[in-house]
Amino acid sequence: xxxxxxxxxxxxxxxxxxxxxxxxxxxxxxxxxxxxxxxxxxxxxxxxxxxxxxxxxxxxxxxxxxxxxxxxxxxxxxxxxxxxxxxxxxxxxxxxxxxxxxxxxxxxxxxxxxxxxxxxxxxxxxxxxxxxxxxxxxxxxxxxxxxxxxxxxxxxxxxxxxxxxxxxxxxxxxxxxxxxxxxxxxxxxxxxxxxxxxxxxxxxxxxxxxxxxxxxxxxxxxxxxxxxxxxxxxxxxxxxx
Amino acid sequence: xxxxxxxxxxxxxxxxxxxxxxxxxxxxxxxxxxxxxxxxxxxxxxxxxxxxxxxxxxxxxxxxxxxxxxxxxxxxxxxxxxxxxxxxxxxxxxxxxxxxxxxxxxxxxxxxxxxxxxxxxxxxxxxxxxxxxxxxxxxxxxxxxxxxxxxxxxxxxxxxxxxxxxxxxxxxxxxxxxxxxxxxxxxxxxxxxxxxxxxxxxxxxxxxxxxxxxxxxxxxxxxxxxxxxxxxxxxxxxxxxxxxxxxxxxxxxxxxxxxxxxxxxxxxxxxxxxxxxxxxxxxxxxxxxxxxxxxxxxxxxxxxxxxxxxxxxxxxxxxxxxxxxxxxxxxxxxxxxxxxxxxxxxxxxxxxxxxxxxxxxxxxxxxxxxxxxxxxxxxxxxxxxxxxxxxxxxxxxxxxxxxxxxxxxxxxxxxxxxxxxxxxxxxxxxxxxxxxxxxxxxxxxxxxxxxxxxxxxxxxxxxxxxxxxxxxxxxxxxxxxxxxxxxxxxxxxxxxxxxxxxxxxxxxxxxxxxxxxxxxxxxxxxxxxxxxxxxxxxxxxxxxxxxxxxxxxxxxxxxxxxxxxxxxxxxxxxxxxxxxxxxxxxxxxxxxxx
Ligand SMILES: Cc1cc2nc3c(=O)[nH]c(=O)nc-3n(C[C@H](O)[C@H](O)[C@H](O)COP(=O)(O)OP(=O)(O)OC[C@H]3O[C@@H](n4cnc5c(N)ncnc54)[C@H](O)[C@@H]3O)c2cc1C
Ligand code: SF4
Numbered sequence: 001x002x003x004x005x006x007x008x009x010x011x012x013x014x015x016x017x018x019x020x021x022x023x024x025x026x027x028x029x030x031x032x033x034x035x036x037x038x039x040x041x042x043x044x045x046x047x048x049x050x051x052x053x054x055x056x057x058x059x060x061x062x063x064x065x066x067x068x069x070x071x072x073x074x075x076x077x078x079x080x081x082x083x084x085x086x087x088x089x090x091x092x093x094x095x096x097x098x099x100x101x102x103x104x105x106x107x108x109x110x111x112x113x114x115x116x117x118x119x120x121x122x123x124x125x126x127x128x129x130x131x132x133x134x135x136x137x138x139x140x141x142x143x144x145x146x147x148x149x150x151x152x153x154x155x156x157x158x159x160x161x162x163x164x165x166x167x168x169x170x171x172x173x174x175x176x177x178x179x180x181x182x183x184x185x186x187x188x189x190x191x192x193x194x195x196x197x198x199x200x201x202x203x204x205x206x207x208x209x210x211x212x213x214x215x216x217x218x219x220x221x222x223x224x225x226x227x228x229x230x231x232x233x234x235x236x237x238x239x240x241x
Numbered sequence: 242x243x244x245x246x247x248x249x250x251x252x253x254x255x256x257x258x259x260x261x262x263x264x265x266x267x268x269x270x271x272x273x274x275x276x277x278x279x280x281x282x283x284x285x286x287x288x289x290x291x292x293x294x295x296x297x298x299x300x301x302x303x304x305x306x307x308x309x310x311x312x313x314x315x316x317x318x319x320x321x322x323x324x325x326x327x328x329x330x331x332x333x334x335x336x337x338x339x340x341x342x343x344x345x346x347x348x349x350x351x352x353x354x355x356x357x358x359x360x361x362x363x364x365x366x367x368x369x370x371x372x373x374x375x376x377x378x379x380x381x382x383x384x385x386x387x388x389x390x391x392x393x394x395x396x397x398x399x400x401x402x403x404x405x406x407x408x409x410x411x412x413x414x415x416x417x418x419x420x421x422x423x424x425x426x427x428x429x430x431x432x433x434x435x436x437x438x439x440x441x442x443x444x445x446x447x448x449x450x451x452x453x454x455x456x457x458x459x460x461x462x463x464x465x466x467x468x469x470x471x472x473x474x475x476x477x478x479x480x481x482x483x484x485x486x487x488x489x490x491x492x493x494x495x496x497x498x499x500x501x502x503x504x505x506x507x508x509x510x511x512x513x514x515x516x517x518x519x520x521x522x523x524x525x526x527x528x529x530x531x532x533x534x535x536x537x538x539x540x541x542x543x544x545x546x547x548x549x550x551x552x553x554x555x556x557x558x559x560x561x562x563x564x565x566x567x568x569x570x571x572x573x574x575x576x577x578x579x580x581x582x583x584x585x586x587x588x589x590x591x592x593x594x595x596x597x598x599x600x601x602x603x604x605x606x607x608x609x610x611x612x613x614x615x616x617x618x619x620x621x622x623x624x625x626x627x628x629x630x631x632x633x634x635x636x637x638x639x640x641x642x643x644x645x646x647x648x649x650x651x652x653x654x655x656x657x658x659x660x661x662x663x664x665x666x667x668x669x670x671x672x673x674x675x676x677x678x679x680x681x682x683x684x685x686x687x688x689x690x691x692x693x694x695x696x697x698x699x700x701x702x703x704x705x706x707x708x709x710x711x712x713x714x715x716x717x718x719x720x721x722x723x724x725x726x727x728x729x730x731x732x733x734x735x736x737x738x739x740x741x742x743x744x745x746x747x748x749x750x751x752x753x754x755x756x757x758x759x760x761x762x763x764x765x766x767x768x769x770x771x772x773x774x775x776x777x778x779x780x781x782x783x784x785x786x787x788x789x790x791x792x793x794x795x796x797x798x799x800x801x802x803x804x805x806x807x808x809x810x811x812x813x814x815x816x817x818x819x820x821x822x823x824x825x826x827x828x829x830x831x832x833x834x835x
Binding site for chain 2: 070112181205222
């Protein structure tokens, strides 16, 4: 076990709800269940609650994240654990507004003035998902309509709930990409999905001899806690409410 | 009011970064009892920055693990005086440091010297192009110190860092393969230049074909085992790619902890206090001198530290903030164009060019280092004829390979969507076949870009926030376009390149934004000079109004040259310290007549 893993868990605040047992169901049909590695102990996983999300929020996030990063020769966002990543991020420092100056008042600014919302990122995401679901629940749309919905949302000018739609959208997109490519200690990038895709060898980095080469790197990826931490599979996400 | 008063010390130093620790080293050895007050925590290169834990892109590059906590201190920002400035609630455009070593821990290590003409900007342009050449809205001025005066100090800082490079002007002899435009050097770099990756090499070849003068970027990522003049041991860089925004656990990137702090920490005249947030500088009853500083100690109690001499080393922006909240010097007022503190704030004008290679070129972008680049300086400063161009200043063009960290490094050709299947494919296909060019341009000063105090928001200690009013001057928009177009031409000339795209952060019609990272090269605001109506400190870094206050950092720059600031500001630091040691401390007084 590494320190890093402990400290992440240590930071989770104590207020999360205990989500009901997640039921393993495929997200986009048979593909996901087929690609789920069999070695994982689902029984044990099922009992594990989300740190921050509700099941509905997790389903919604999985749906949008898989539009951002769909499955091809490489796993989709949710297959790579992006929802687990987002859950942990919202429960810990970033989501809870660490390093974010939140003194009021909060007049509206220009885009050049950056974040001016009176909320933490976790609140932004929670409120945004609730407002979006009130209009249409992305997770219940047929696969073919999801892309159209996200495309429309990406250009939306009306606010979503109390927040500018573009701020909410931008935050979701960043979180999804982060989850796909961050070190697996943060629960995304499962089995180095993102790193394998681009060929990034990871955190153990000594290249003095090779830096001038024009040749591919064969080295398989190694994360910070490689070989020390049993990477757990992404939580299964039930499609039913 | 301070609730506790400590015994007096000779020198109190605000901030434990490059300039603060260096001031402490030099002054302690000159027999001065020095107390360094650092708002952040203690940390050590060997234990705090070791891989693989340090190689955590999310924690350090995205969540700013080593940087300043905005909940405690931030600033407000607006593009012009007609807007309301709003708080910088999240870090973005620049990333100031906190804790032992300051931003010197997570810097890249690009170690530059200013051009001789940069230091005499106004008189140089007037001499060469006539006095009508400089537009009225620019407040550029001479630094009050010349390149020849600074040269020994610039050289010494390169030795402290074990800088790696190849001299282009050694004692007046021009050497191909180095920067042929640089001022005369008294010695070559202490270490040989870095090895270059394929993309940088192809850039250098193309630049040469076009008749330019490429050279390896001068680097404080050290290339061989090295001992600096203070006795610090540095090791060769591993090209690990976790450099900018990270501490170096290999003892390979020169930083203020290894290079300075470790060599002074046990000295009898040296003391450092951590989690010591300086709130203000206190003044004597007649207002002519400072009496010391008040800080908030670890236990939350306000403490007064009296001192004979006060050094401001808190980083340029926060030096200006301390002056404003302490009523040191006359604040600048843009309406009347009088006053000096906050005047001539400048930034850096940055543009980027992406070159995409075919599959024959495999760049391995993760084999990177903070100062790994090949540079063309033909369009920096006044290295090219400005007569017909309608702007002054310039920038260097570098092809660089800093890192291939996969959250942030996702180069895709123009027209690629921001998400979805096509985006995913483009990320995968281009990651290993990309040349990364930057245009690092100068920033002129104007009447309207300045720093003052915000009327609305406060920091965690109840002080008004610093307020930044800044937009790119037209001069710099033109300069940025011009130099960027030269970079595009080089990129198009590079072998195996299939497409080129570019973006100028200062493009016409595009306002400066506090959101995307550009550089932590905030300059000006407490500028040096020879005229007290247009400078806060004299040419020795000494405040005109309070002779026992000395100021360090890029806030001294009257405008920002097209280079990274630490080489120049450390040259100035050694220059100031030299005058303190040899002239001031034995006979404290104003070193220049106002
Ligand atoms: C990501 C990044 C990359 C960079 N790369 C380069 C590069 O390649 N080349 C280059 O030339 N420059 C680079 N820089 C800039 C370089 O880091 C700075 O120029 C340099 O660190 C300035 O030194 P300083 O001593 O003025 O300030 P700092 O190093 O910032 O030190 C100031 C210290 O003062 C402390 N402090 C501030 N306020 C208070 C207070 N009120 N009380 C007590 N303590 C206080 C801070 O905590 C900090 O430790 C980079 C910066 C960043 C962030
Ligand atoms: S690239 Fe070199 S200097 Fe930079 S952190 Fe890695 S080993 Fe240190």
